[in-house]
Amino acid sequence: NAGVTQTPKFQVLKTGQSMTLQCAQDMNHEYMSWYRQDPGMGLRLIHYSVGAGITDQGEVPNGYNVSRSTTEDFPLRLLSAAPSQTSVYFCASSYSPAAYNEQFFGPGTRLTVL
């Protein structure tokens, strides 16, 4: 089991560029989500998915798109990168969206937007 994998580990973008952060899990988890981590602010939920074909917005969705065409993959797209999107991005998954489930986190992607 690889768990939750994220690529790339590091990325530098220029303002206005677009890119996709990849997230995959091999645990057959129903629930997947994206968080961003900024200094002094903990982790904040960007988007989440309770199953293939179903996605919804979290706390800070602006500037990001997601889709969930398979159970395994949950890519995060930055449409037009802005310096405010400089952050560390974590993908997480859990067996189901029930509140009691432990979430497994990927290793993170450190993104810098110049």
Add this chain to the structure above:
Amino acid sequence: AQKVTQAQTEISVVEKEDVTLDCVYETRDTTYYLFWYKQPPSGELVFLIRRNSFDEQNEISGRYSWNFQKSTSSFNFTITASQVVDSAVYFCALSEAVFNGPTGKLIFGQGTTLQVKP
């Protein structure tokens, strides 16, 4: 509004000292779950413990212990005889069963950076 507050931004202790990390939460829900995660310098998030709102028993796991008090909306984490390997950022998080429905949404505190010096 749901909120998790970790008022201690940074704590520095000397090895073998005991240290308590505070976590205070706000929720409208009667059924909820509290979590602690550890983020070592390598950056990944590691699950430490889950506690549901109906279980106020303290929990001990080796040098780690957790004190959950609904009366003060707190879920504090104590490391006994700290070690250098305990140096990390620790996050407290809240998940609600009813008001947020089956969204799996975790509300994180700001995190406490613990530095254990040799």
